[in-house]
Amino acid sequence: MSTSETLAFNPFLPEVHEDPYPLYHRLRAEDPVHRSALGMWVLTRHADVLAVLRDPRMSRDPRRSERIELLRSSAEVDELLTSEEAAPSMLFVDPPDHTRLRVLVNKAFTPAAVERLRPRVEAIVAGLLDRVAGAGAMDVVEDLAYPLPVTVMFGVPEAARERFRAWSRELVRLLDPVVASDALERALQARLALRGYLRGLVAERRAHPSGDLLTALIVAEDHGHKLSEAELVSMCVLLLVAGHETTVNLIANGTVALLRHPEAWAQLQADPSLLGSAVEELLRYDSPVQFTSRHALADLDIGGRRVRAGETVVAVLGAANRDPAQFPDPDRLDLARKPNRHVAFGGGIHFCLGAPLARTEARIAISALLARLPGLELGPRPPVRRDTVTLRGLASLPAKFPP
Numbered sequence: 359m360s361t362s363e364t365l366a367f368n369p370f371l372p373e374v375h376e377d378p379y380p381l382y383h384r385l386r387a388e389d390p391v392h393r394s395a396l397g398m399w400v401l402t403r404h405a406d407v408l409a410v411l412r413d414p415r416m417s418r419d420p421r422r423s424e425r426i427e428l429l430r431s432s433a434e435v436d437e438l439l440t441s442e443e444a445a446p447s448m449l450f451v452d453p454p455d456h457t458r459l460r461v462l463v464n465k466a467f468t469p470a471a472v473e474r475l476r477p478r479v480e481a482i483v484a485g486l487l488d489r490v491a492g493a494g495a496m497d498v499v500e501d502l503a504y505p506l507p508v509t510v511m512f513g514v515p516e517a518a519r520e521r522f523r524a525w526s527r528e529l530v531r532l533l534d535p536v537v538a539s540d541a542l543e544r545a546l547q548a549r550l551a552l553r554g555y556l557r558g559l560v561a562e563r564r565a566h567p568s569g570d571l572l573t574a575l576i577v578a579e580d581h582g583h584k585l586s587e588a589e590l591v592s593m594c595v596l597l598l599v600a601g602h603e604t605t606v607n608l609i610a611n612g613t614v615a616l617l618r619h620p621e622a623w624a625q626l627q628a629d630p631s632l633l634g635s636a637v638e639e640l641l642r643y644d645s646p647v648q649f650t651s652r653h654a655l656a657d658l659d660i661g662g663r664r665v666r667a668g669e670t671v672v673a674v675l676g677a678a679n680r681d682p683a684q685f686p687d688p689d690r691l692d693l694a695r696k697p698n699r700h701v702a703f704g705g706g707i708h709f710c711l712g713a714p715l716a717r718t719e720a721r722i723a724i725s726a727l728l729a730r731l732p733g734l735e736l737g738p739r740p741p742v743r744r745d746t747v748t749l750r751g752l753a754s755l756p757a758k759f760p761p
């Protein structure tokens with residue numbers, strides 16, 4: 359294919375990192391099942407992405423990938439990977455292990471369980487906005503998006519939050535398609551340190567149960583089976599990465615999208631009943647998780663191209679969510695968009711377990727901003743983008759308002 363010589367999927371290029379959507383449109387139009395220079399297949403059509411997420415011949419387990427061998431080149435990394443594999447989290451295993459873990463953990467995430475967290479979320483948001491309301495300026499990431507999910511989920515004490523944050527920042531690099539070897543080692547070291555911290559937190563919650571999610575996980579039980587200690591810690595690490603960083607990004611990406619479209623901000627203020635569909639549109643418009651991957655368990659065809667067993671397929675959720683075949687006028691922010699079958703939470707058996715919680719947190723945070731800081735606008739400094747590519751978000755979002 360001649361176009362693929364000039365068309366490359368490189369999410370790390372600064373202009374692509376800032377705004378990946380023009381490249382996604384080109385890939386989808388010119389080479390929708392794209393073979394990248396790194397040997398991975400890159401899918402950008404909504405239909406292909408959804409089909410792969412639902413296909414039982416596609417594994418989520420990195421040990422089924424050819425590429426795992428590349429990561430093992432350093433003895434230290436190999437050691438760390440092996441010790442972690444003692445209890446991989448459910449996001450990285452296939453059935454039947456996946457089914458067993460998901461059934462157990464699901465108990466902590468039922469709509470009723472999330473509803474019980476609602477007053478807690480509202481109180482945390484109110485407290486966070488109280489702190490900035492008189493100041494006339496805030497950083498939406500620092501002051502709201504970051505502290506909210508971490509407090510809801512694990513009740514991490516304020517004193518430990520900075521350490522927690524540093525580990526989690528190193529750790530999320532593991533999700534990027536390519537990780538430099540020094541960053542990989544730092545990420546794996548951070549994971550070890552975080553596991554140590556979480557083991558202590560689990561022991562503390564066992565002794566003194568509280569209203570957070572961690573306590574709910576500890577008590578989750580299915581026919582007498584509980585999570586083992588190692589599984590519980592792996593689950594917490596997964597929740598941190600899958601649940602925490604993503605929710606921060608949803609609130610930050612969502613707020614910046616609204617502030618860049620003052621007519622949408624005004625529309626939502628005038629009609630709060632749009633809040634539910636608005637959060638779905640914000641998830642679609644600038645998705646917090648841009649890609650996920652699967653490893654072929656058998657040779658198969660995707661869009662007329664032959665994918666071999668062991669090869670990795672990257673499903674670009676952010677591109678699927680801007681596919682004009684699924685979403686008319688896909689680059690337009692339309693808070694009332696219906697239907698809105700976005701794949702921001704994935705699809706198939708690994709569909710995001712925390713979607714109800716993420717939606718609740720985002721709705722409460724955004725409606726509180728609208729109600730309490732109606733004159734919110736961007737400034738005085740421009741937003742700063744985070745350097746990860748799989749997780750798309752902001753490191754800083756300065757905003758001002760009449761105090």
Ligand code: HEM
Binds near residue numbers: 601650705716
């Ligand atoms: C805006 C916020 C969120 C987004 C965009 C998001 C996105 C996703 C996506 C795309 C997947 C599927 C990954 C794949 O198929 O490879 C996923 C899975 C998962 N998410 Fe979320 N997530 C969010 C919030 C949360 C929250 C708040 C939690 C929990 C507290 C959570 C827990 C999980 C778990 C446990 C999985 C793995 C499920 C499984 O393997 O069966 N997520 N998430």
